[in-house]
Structure formats: C-alpha cells, structure tokens
Amino acid sequence: MAEPNNREVYRASTYAPVNIAVIKYWGKRNTTLNLPTNSSLSVTLSQDDLRTHTTASCSSSFTDDTLSLNGSPQDISGARTQACLRELRQLRKDVEAQEPQAPKLADMKLQIVSENNFPTAAGLASSAAGFAALVRAVADLYHLPASPTDLSRIARQGSGSACRSLMGGYVAWEKGKQDDGSDSLAYEVAPANHWPEMKALVLVASAEKKDVSSTAGMQQTVASSTLFEHRAKEVVPKRMKAMEKAIHDRDFAAFATLTMKDSNNFHACNLDTDPPIFYMNDVSRAAVRMCEAINFSYDRLICAYTFDAGPNAVIYYLDDHENEVAGTFKELVGGVKGWEGKRGAAVKDGAKLPEGTEVVAEILKKGISRVILTGVGDGPRRTEDQLC
Template sequence: MADKIYKASTTAPVNIAVVKYWGKRDAKLNLPTNSSLSVTLSQADLRTLTTATCSASYEGQGDVLILNGEPSDITGARTQACLRELRARRAALEKENPSLPKLSTMPLRIVTENNFPTAAGLASSAAGFAALVRAIADLYELPSSPTELSLIARQGSGSACRSLFGGYVAWRGGEQDDGLDSKAVEVAPASHWPNMKALILVVSASKKGVSSTSGMQQTVATSDLFKGRIANVVPAHMDKMEAAIRDRDFAGFAEVTMKDSNSFHSCCSDTYPPIYYMNDVSRAAVRAVEAINAAAGKTIAAYTFDAGPNAVVYYLEENSGPVVGTFNSILAGTDGWKEGAQAHASAAVPLDEAVSSLIKGGVSRIIMTGVGEGPIKSEQHLA
C-alpha cells in the first residue's frame, strides 16, 4: 500500500485575548513573560480549516504547506519545532507497536485555508498553528489532550496554545526553563457564559507595520512601563478576570479587558522607538464604547485591541440594542452585518460627529461573532 494516503482534517478557532500576551522570556521555546487569558470566538465566523496528509508516495517531495491556495514556507524554525515534536510522539507509538504504519517517516502535505484576512491583526497564526497541530495529532492518532498539544502549538505561535480550547482560556506562563509548565487550560467552557458576543471592526485588512514577534522583543528590551506590567498589572488582571468569568460579572470582565488593552498599548508606545498599533479610527472606537456605556449608565461594552488597529468590542447578547445599534447606524453600508442588525438602529447612542466620521471612513468590514468551541474534526478534506 505504498501509494495509500493517510489524512485528517480539523478546524480551529481564533481567540482574542482580554489579558494580553506580550513579550518572551525564551524566544526559542516561545515562553511568555506573563500569563494571558482569551475568549475563543465562534468558528461559524472565524476559523482555519487544515487537512494533513502523509504517504510513502510523497517520497522525494519533502514536507509541503499550502496556505490559502499558495505554497508557503514550511522551513521556519517555529513550524519545524511543531513538526519535530509531533513526529517524535508518533515514532514513540510506532516503536511501542511495530504493526503500526510508519507515518512518522513519511513526508507531510498540509493544506490550510482561513475564512478571514491573514496577518491583519486577527490572530490568524493562533488559529493556523492550532489547526496544524490538531490535524497532525489526529493524523498520527496521538493520545494527546488539548493541554498536552498546547505545549507543542505554543512553539509555533504563543497564542495558538489558547486556540486548542473553546470558551474562556488561560495560558499559564509558567516558570520552568524547559517550558513544560507553560500551557493552556480551560477556565470555563463556552456553555458557562454563552451570551458573550463580539463585534469586530476591521480597520485595515493589510499586513501590520511592525510584526508582533519583533515588536514584543523591542518592548521587553526598552520599555520601563513593561516591567511594572509584568510584575504587578498582569497578575492582578488575571485574578480579577478569572473571578469575573466565574461569576459572569460583565462589568468586572469589561473593566479588566479595557484596562489591560490600555496597559498593553501604553507599553508599546513606551517602547523605544515607539510602536503604534492603534490609529485614529481605533481611538474613535474607544470613544464610541465610552459613549455607549455612559448612555447606559453602566458598563455594557468593552473594547480591546491586539497588535493591530482592529477594534474588538465585547458585549452580552441582551445588550445588543445599544451596542450593535450604535455601530450599525454609522456603518450600515459596510459588509459583514448579520440579519437583524438593522433592527437595533432605534437603540443607537448618538456619537460626537468627529468620532462618527472617523469610524465611518475607516472601517472596511464588520465581523459579528461570539464565544465558541475549540477545534472540531472535519470530514471536509482540502487535499
């Protein structure tokens, strides 16, 4: 059966951190300077689909990666670290049971597709590496839990370890030099707080100016604010965020989400030379969220920004009226609104004209989504 093709497919989600990962204590093993916590978003709206195949008939071709229809570099140190670890685990199974086919020796062909813009600050590498690791683990029939696999995915992209779970996920930064305690765990499943929603304002779908990898190392090396963030800010935020999720306390969740985003971007601007991921449109989105909360007389919306200008606004489904209504009233003609979004227009909060015009002129796409599940095996094979 030299020409037999073995295959497995999986989808994996995007996650958006509410307590940010920024900075490495070990670049080779991708060990973070701090713990982080994220919300996994629904794969109906944002997902990577990956098919992993291997066959003796691929001999002489080497490993191949096709991303969104184009050949992609598979020789990078991070990708290779993941493949090496997965192969070693399969080889151990084959050694234990010599009757197993020798998949660990066969070249891999990996085909992957995103249903959202790649490298636009939408956590594409997180979903990508989570799908790659999960698909190959399924192909190799590895008896690995999501937490075990998170140790591998982390070496590809730090935040990928969190995309191996659904719901609310913590990446414990760990203290060991070997990184074996730097892994992801589920804080709560999606079903614990299912009415959490996210409205993403895609400000720019182009590649970012400063990549996360180089940006975070500049911050670690040069920012004085960052030292305080690591020592005091993040540990306090992690404790408060886990309590807010446990108690389904949106006001507590929102306060930490916004403060942590502000802290992260302050450290970026305190980097030498400074890094600015947010732009005028991003700042207008912050003002819009503040206006929505002021009109409600309580906190019903929370903004957060990753290493890019896109605004992610978290809110509970029961507060869709003022949150969705406000942004829809400005951006009704923008792609991405789901059916029924216009029905909230009557609950829109009036915004300052300068804020409205910045948002209207600067947002190219809307993504309406919510909390969702972790990787799912798929019968849809790309190869």
C-alpha cells in the first residue's frame, strides 16, 4: 500500500434519521455521560422526510477539528462533541494497532459538515439526528467494526436521544445500571419492516425558540418534581414492557394508549417542576382534543398524539387510516406548507370534521404553520454524496 499523500483527504458520508419517542427520555442520573433516569423507546422516522446529512473527512493537511451545520461554523470544543470524537479516535487507534499498514487517521484533524433538511430547534429532535450522523460518519470514515449498539454508547454522550437514531424501526434505549454507562445502550425492538404501516404527521405549532432547553429542563425536573421519581421508578418500567409487547404484536390500540399516556405523564412532570416548565400550549391542547375526537368518532383508537420538549404534535396512525387521520388535519390546515408532494397528494380531501370540534378546529387553523408527513423508517444510510 502506497504511503498516503500528505494532501490526501479521507471521507465518509451518511444520512441519519430523526426519532420521536413514545416512552419519553427525561432526566439524567449522570449529566457528563448522559445516563438517563429511565429507559425510553422511539420510532425512527423516514429519512426521505427528515434527516441530517453529514460528511466526515480527515487529512494530515487539516490544522483543526471543525464542524459546520447548515453552512454555519459550530463550536466543536463542547464536552459533548469532544467526548464523541475522543471515543471514536480511540476505537480507530485500536484498528490501527491491529492493522499497522492502515493510515493513521486517528491523529489527523477532522472536518465535519452537516446539513438538516428540516428546521433546526423547536422540538424536532435535530440534536438526535445530528449526533447520530456525526458518530456514524466518523465510524465509517474510520472503518470501525462497531455495531450500531456499540456506537449508541458513543452517540449517547453527544445527545442522549441520539443513541436511538443509530437504528431504524422501533428502538429502545436501556437505561443501564453501570456507573460508567457501558450498559446504557440502544437496541432494536423491531425493524421498520416488522410494522411498516406506522405513519406520523407532525403539526408544527411554532418555530419559536423554546421556553426552557431540554438539557436544562430535565435536570430542573429531577431536582424539584415530587412526582418525577415515581415516573422514573414505577411508571416507565411497566410501560417499556407493555410498549415492546404492543410493537411485537402490532397492537395499535395498546401502542396508542401508552404513547398518549406517556406524553401526558412526561408533561405532567414538567408542570410539577419548580419553576414549572410548559412545552405544550393552547395549539398543542387543541391537537390533543382533535385526536380524541377522531378516535371517538371512529369508536376506536386510530391515532395517538405525542409531544416532545416543544409545542409540536406528532400524531402516529396506521396507513389504513390515513384519510381519517391526516385527512382530517388536511381539511383544517390544508393550506400550510407540507401537503405538497406525493405523500400529501395521497391524502384524500373532504374528510368530515368530528362533531363538536369547532372551537379546537379554529385554534388549529390559526396555530399550525406547517406539517410534515412521514412514517417509520430505517437506520443511517451510507451515501457517496459528499458535502466537502
């Protein structure tokens, strides 16, 4: 093998997906290692709709580690990013020790370039996709033999929920018991093709910056909520088991009940925080009431709302009920961005609004600024589309 030319640039690129939890992560038992107080479970959403695209490159000609997002230079010196890079370089060193002829990439500076195809912040889980893409791209660049679960341990240190974006389908993050976090890992509960009919409609209620960042908010909850410990110790463990079963059984009614209850339980703990944290607003609450009315009018659970640390609603439903669920929201807010394109066109017009929803319908019409139609999807995809 020829000695690498001094100017040679090594590259690897990946797409990584967003995930939206149905059993929520909130609270850390170790803030440095991002070790959570409870396990969580999410649905990985399709990268055709929401994704981070990241190219990691290294060269002995680079003089500094750099990171850019959507064209803007980012601070790469933060402890979170540094922890990920340190761990990845260590694994590369292990590879280089085993294969003496391998190029010495671990010693080279990294240039990392990322682009999101969706608006950053406002509760769209951009940090999860971002850190998953960073870790996956560098792991590919370094030809690491690590599995997605191995890499989840690293991505978790960048952003807790990022560990769940390294896999597709239905993904759990086991909180683990070890102090060093070695058993706080993500695993696949079921691949996307186990239950591919799962769709998600995101109602973007606001692109404003959020009230309290989730990093700060969750530790305020741990410190001050009198209810949170009960959630973490008693409520979530039972729900994790029940949710895994619902997914294995493809039982949408059980999935929906657990998803809605856990979202409300999580926001209840936020409200019980001192000072209280409010992520849901009047538009969020109108979305809750509309989902309840849809389920009531069809006399079964055909849709399930969930809210992350922001006012946007994510509404899960099965493909069979697209016209009943997405169609109802298209009737209401068909004029906003997001309905254009194949997915939006496939949703039939003319859905009848459930009875008694005139007031919440008005709130939704005024308060929703865009929608995103998506569904369960696969894990990170390698691409040859290099950003640098």
